[in-house]
Amino acid sequence: MQPDPSTDPIRRPFWRSCHTTERDRRNQRRLVAWSLSWVATWTAAGLALDNGWIGTAGGGVAIVLSALLGVATLLAYRRFLRDADELRRKIELDALALAFGVGLVAGFTHWLLAEAGIVAEAEILFLLVLMVATHTLGLLVGHRRYA
Amino acid sequence: MNNRLKVLRAERDWTQAELARALEVSRQTVNAIETGKYDPSLPLAFRIARVFGTTIEDVFRPDGAE
Numbered sequence: 001m002q003p004d005p006s007t008d009p010i011r012r013p014f015w016r017s018c019h020t021t022e023r024d025r026r027n028q029r030r031l032v033a034w035s036l037s038w039v040a041t042w043t044a045a046g047l048a049l050d051n052g053w054i055g056t057a058g059g060g061v062a063i064v065l066s067a068l069l070g071v072a073t074l075l076a077y078r079r080f081l082r083d084a085d086e087l088r089r090k091i092e093l094d095a096l097a098l099a100f101g102v103g104l105v106a107g108f109t110h111w112l113l114a115e116a117g118i119v120a121e122a123e124i125l126f127l128l129v130l131m132v133a134t135h136t137l138g139l140l141v142g143h144r145r146y147a
Numbered sequence: 148m149n150n151r152l153k154v155l156r157a158e159r160d161w162t163q164a165e166l167a168r169a170l171e172v173s174r175q176t177v178n179a180i181e182t183g184k185y186d187p188s189l190p191l192a193f194r195i196a197r198v199f200g201t202t203i204e205d206v207f208r209p210d211g212a213e
Contacts, residue, residue, distance in 0.1 A: 086176065
């Protein structure tokens with residue numbers, strides 16, 4: 001049975017039928033903007049605290065600002081995930097699960113190794129970098145799998 | 148799960164991009180469903196059936212079904 005031409009979504013003008021695509025792009029742009037703001041603030045706060053450029057009060061403000069931008073990034077990511085195309089959402093969630101699992105196993109294993117004196121204590125930053133790298137790898141693998 | 152998405156699309160001479168716009172998903176999603184790499188959610192399966200003016204059972208078949 002052929003769809004009714006007057007309501008056929010295939011024949012709708014492109015500008016009327018690409019709402020989701022434009023919404024996804026808008027959400028992605030918003031997410032990137034918040035992420036960059038957060039990373040920039042976090043980096044600036046870290047540098048300022050390390051080098052003693054700001055006092056205790058200034059450091060507190062920088063940390064709170066960084067945390068607030070982090071929460072804003074989290075909310076933007078949640079919105080992006082909620083509105084995203086369902087395959088894209090699956091790829092994102094699979095990558096997040098992989099990053100979380102690798103981070104958990106690596107973190108606890110390293111803690112045991114450090115307790116046994118086999119390896120030195122490490123900064124939490126290394127774990128975060130590992131999780132970000134694993135998430136990125138998971139995204140690449142997911143997009144390739146469903147290409 | 149098997150599906151007749153590619154056949155139904157070809158019968159209407161639609162491209163994957165056109166079908167993706169109609170379903171409000173990415174072209175990657177349409178391609179992944181057609182190639183059997185991804186099984187759509189129930190809401191998307193209903194939208195697919197509606198776009199083709201048919202039923203879900205006419206588009207999707209479980210593995211091993213006649």
